Amino acid sequence: MEDVIIIGGGVCGCSLLYALSRYALRVTLVEKENDVSTGTSKANSGIIHAGYDPEPGTLMAKYNVEGNPLIYALCETLDVVHKKTGSLVVGFNDRDRAVIQGLYERGIANQVPGLRIVEYGELHRMEPHLSKDCVCALYAETGGVVSPWEFASAQAEAAVQGGARVRLDTEVTGIRKEGGNFVLATGRGEMESRFVVNAAGVCSDLVSRMVEPEFFTIHHKRGQYFLMDTASSYLVNSVIFQCPNENGKGVIVGPTAHGNLIAGPDNERVRGDDRTNTAAGMDFVRKMALRSVPDLNFSQSIRNFSGVRADSTLNDFLVGPSERVPGFFNIAGIKSPGLSSSPAIAQDVTRMLGEAGLKLEKNPRFTAGRRVKRFKYMSVEERRKAAAEDPLYGAVICRCETVTEGEIVDAFKRPLPPRSLDAVKRRCGAGMGRCQGGFCGPRVLEIAARELSKIRDVPVRPGGIPLDREGMYIITGETKTPEGKGE
Ligand SMILES: Cc1cc2nc3c(=O)[nH]c(=O)nc-3n(C[C@H](O)[C@H](O)[C@H](O)COP(=O)(O)OP(=O)(O)OC[C@H]3O[C@@H](n4cnc5c(N)ncnc54)[C@H](O)[C@@H]3O)c2cc1C
Structure with a gap:
């Protein structure tokens, strides 16, 4: 049984997972897609808003202004x-x-x-x-820009490193209360938890209706x-x-x-x-x-x-415990400036969960930071050193963005390995440049197949890796097999 289940792996869910990973808890984030940050959190302006836009007195104003310095600090800590x-x-x-x-x-x-x-x-x-x-x-x-998907995945990676869990490809389809706890029905069986946090983005109204009558849309x-x-x-x-x-x-x-x-x-x-x-x-x-x-x-x-x-329809963020269902929390209706507000929301919801009875004791495994090697930003000397230490850093795969094979392989060694070509792009930038993966795509696919085969300990063929979601396959068959025959 979990202490907390977070529904939704956008920037709000991932920020909360990271905040909770500071404490010795059983916490799982459940995401219906094959990666974190595939919803609104990957497709926005990426702006760290200063906080002059929201109406004073709203939660949007409060969390935006508090979130702004927190994002800059977290980006330094997590190398985003x-x-x-x-x-x-x-x-x-x-x-x-x-x-x-x-x-x-x-x-x-x-x-x-x-x-x-x-x-x-x-x-x-x-x-x-x-x-x-x-x-x-x-x-x-104080305005600025951040890689929005990396801000989410970096927090998820650090949380997993510290013992939290992320279950991808797992859609929550129903929630019921049993003996004071929540039982979540998912496409991959049932899960039980003391607390549930709804961070389901554009589906947050649907998830809310799984436990209480409709009060926002x-x-x-x-x-x-x-x-x-x-x-x-x-x-x-x-x-x-x-x-x-x-x-x-x-x-x-x-x-x-x-x-x-x-x-x-x-x-x-x-x-x-x-x-x-x-x-x-x-x-x-x-x-x-x-x-x-x-x-x-x-x-x-x-x-x-x-x-x-x-x-x-509430015209503000909805953050906090449900008024009707004890133990159920919402982080819902998070439109802009939600990215900028997310770390402040996560801190506040952690405090509220503590007030509701969640024991917040220090997690000895908590990993505050993360470091990522980025060939593109290295000096000539640093590049030489990186390639000497690992020859894969001498092989540039994505020429537009100067991403090496070493960085792609490292992405698979991190706590939340990519499962799609787009996830590789989000982790290390391969395919993000001028040609949008037109040239490096096939090479990245081969490397991804090789690395996933090692992780899963079964052969993974390039054709089995989707561009983004399941079903978006790039390769439909091989024209030549190793035996020389077409499929
Ligand atoms: C065009 C645009 C521009 C923006 N620009 C900015 C900006 O510059 N700065 C800023 O601060 N904010 C900006 N925002 C707002 C910001 O992007 C969002 O507030 C933020 O990304 C919301 O994050 P989230 O985690 O709430 O939702 P999401 O990122 O959508 O995550 C929700 C997740 O829940 C999952 N999910 C849903 N239902 C289920 C289920 N039943 N079971 C399991 N998983 C489920 C989804 O798959 C999804 O991954 C912008 C938004 C848009 C659309």
Whole structure:
């Protein structure tokens, strides 16, 4: 029997798993997909928000402002790719100036440090490629960017290293109470726990309804993006927002933690977790992005993607114990700034679980930190040393992102080995560059098959590894077998 089961391996679930792994507990995270961070947590702007945007007094404001410094600290501890770039909300006219003044005052009310309004001359010195129509901006020095999927998986890896468990490919389909504990029905049998935390993202309303009558609903709001080649990165230094409106924070043009540039998102109500990219949505993003940065060249776009927001009818995050079902906790309706808020939410829910009777005694196995070798960021001397220690660090597999075979193999040796080609990409960046895996994909597939064969101790064929989800197979058969015959 578990002390705590967390449903959902997004950034909220993984942050809580890491926070709880500090204590000597039996904790399991259950995720329906084949990896952590495959839902909203992998497809967003990756911005560490400063905290001036949410309405004062809301949980969104509280957790965003508390979460901001925690993310930077955790990224250092867990060696997660991030950058403190600062962010700008730019204004084009007097109406925008009034909005910017309002955001500044809201930020002060939320106790956001390092906020100021910058005027034309300074603004264009900070961002030389900004539209000359931008007259002023709100500058937030604590804004930044993080690799969102790595922030989640790094916490899950450290938690597993410290003794916590992650069960992938396991969907929770029902929950019942028996003798004071919860029994969870999953696609892989039943599991029992004293406490359950619902961190199921866009499905958090469905999971809540497994234990209590409906009291909130999730509306799905899709946001679409262009991911641009690193050749465009010179165009912005910080994250550039336009003034927010009834559709949210608006289209941004900003750097990614990996050195690319993104433009997006739009905000469209969709049915379910619909992550399709549409011509109309992408046209809107293009038009709005060009308004901020007219030199953007969309022929440099290397990929489109979209993510779906969990917009709750409660109009704020839902964090804490259920009022009706003792032992059941929600981390639900976590739309933006959920990534930025996640470590603060995790700390608070840990405290609440303690107050509800969970014993929080120090875990002697807790692993606070993690270190990852990244060839791309090494000096020439460091590269020589890495290749001398392990010749696989001398073999560059992904040429766009300069990822070596050593890094791919290391990803399989870490506590949460990848099960798909996309998971390899999320762990070490192979396939993330200009060719999007067109060249390195087959080699990565071979390496993945070899490494998974060692882990599972049965032969795994490249054809058995999906691109992302189960069923998304890249290889349908072999034209030549070792015996020379086609399949
Ligand atoms: C377009 C867009 C842009 C955004 N930009 C930012 C930003 O720049 N900065 C910021 O701070 N925030 C941003 N956000 C918000 C942020 O991405 C989310 O708040 C955060 O990722 C939510 O994490 P989560 O763990 O709650 O949900 P998710 O990441 O969706 O995780 C939930 C998990 O639960 C699993 N699950 C669901 N049902 C079950 C079940 N029955 N059994 C088992 N597993 C289940 C799912 O498979 C999923 O993996 C953005 C969001 C969007 C959509």
